[in-house]
């Protein structure tokens with residue numbers, strides 16, 4: 341049996357330990373002042389956050405009350421405001437992009453559009469919000485499972501479930517110039533569902549696909565997406581960034597020259 345050396349902490353005698361009992365330890369006055377100033381700025385920061393979150397929630401509630409399909413959509417909120425109002429639901433694999441990345445993506449997508457372009461944002465609400473906030477297009481649509489996002493743009497929201505890949509409004513068939521997609525789960529079944537839809541709604545000759553997902557499933561991606569009229573997929577210059585997700589992510593484009601997509605674009 342080995343004998344452990346006495347821990348430095350155990351060298352104090354009972355009598356020296358008992359000297360501390362009774363009166364609590366005191367901080368030096370300058371340390372105390374520093375601690376008080378830290379705690380008060382933290383409390384102010386939390387109050388600012390709570391106020392902003394309450395304002396964003398109130399705005400979403402008032403949007404919900406005013407949903408009239410025949411009226412134009414309200415101006416799009418900012419990504420920061422959206423993030424305060426819409427928490428991530430991890431059951432639905434929701435991990436929002438950082439504001440800087442969502443803005444870079446929005447500007448990069450806008451750079452390959454004309455004012456008449458029809459753009460589908462599939463399973464990527466933050467990207468849709470950033471795009472419509474920065475430089476909105478009438479032809480933008482959000483295809484999403486989570487109905488919470490309908491209030492953001494009632495005329496542009498389309499309920500979409502990748503488990504029912506053939507269910508979508510008939511007027512979307514072969515209509516999109518650009519499709520941006522971030523599939524919720526990193527597996528073959530998910531990607532089979534979404535590509536089945538994409539092949540039916542993208543413009544068959546010159547439609548562009550932008551796919552954001554994890555390089556860990558790259559083999560599955562090439563097997564499913566590299567077939568005409570979509571592929572081959574090219575790795576783009578854009579490097580996706582999330583707020584709460586550390587997984588490595590990449591971005592692919594389906595057209596000649598997609599390698600330069602996002603190059604030099606700043607938020």
Ligand SMILES: C[S@@+](CC[C@H](N)C(=O)[O-])C[C@H]1O[C@@H](n2cnc3c(N)ncnc32)[C@H](O)[C@@H]1O
Pocket residue numbers: 432433434435436437463464465466467468484485486500501502503522523524525
């Ligand atoms: C990985 S997240 C991508 C979000 C993206 N990072 C963003 O910030 O916009 C995937 C999205 O797929 C949606 N989703 C989950 N289950 C779905 C389903 N069965 N069909 C279609 N979309 C689904 C989630 O609601 C979520 O918005």
